[in-house]
Amino acid sequence: MPTTTYYVQDHDDLVVVERIPTGEQYSMMFAKGNPLRDQCNEVISTLKQDNTLAAIHEKWFGVAPDPDTSTVVVQPVPE
Numbered sequence: 001m002p003t004t005t006y007y008v009q010d011h012d013d014l015v016v017v018e019r020i021p022t023g024e025q026y027s028m029m030f031a032k033g034n035p036l037r038d039q040c041n042e043v044i045s046t047l048k049q050d051n052t053l054a055a056i057h058e059k060w061f062g063v064a065p066d067p068d069t070s071t072v073v074v075q076p077v078p079e
Helices: 002-008 036-049 052-061
Strands: none
Touching (some): 036 052
16 A cells, blocks of 8 residues: 555546555564564554654655554554
């Protein structure tokens, strides 16, 4: 979605009309017990909660992120 949204913003004849839900989820990997995991997750969660990540998304893609996407929603750390 990011590449399509970025491409469309410079082409007035194109528009994204629907996002196809795939259920895909992405994450960063850390070695088991690495303290950076929790620190990194905390920073990302803060960026979502204070709308910084949404503002970055809007700046680069020209549209606000969908409210139910991982750009906005704080996710728990998988165990």
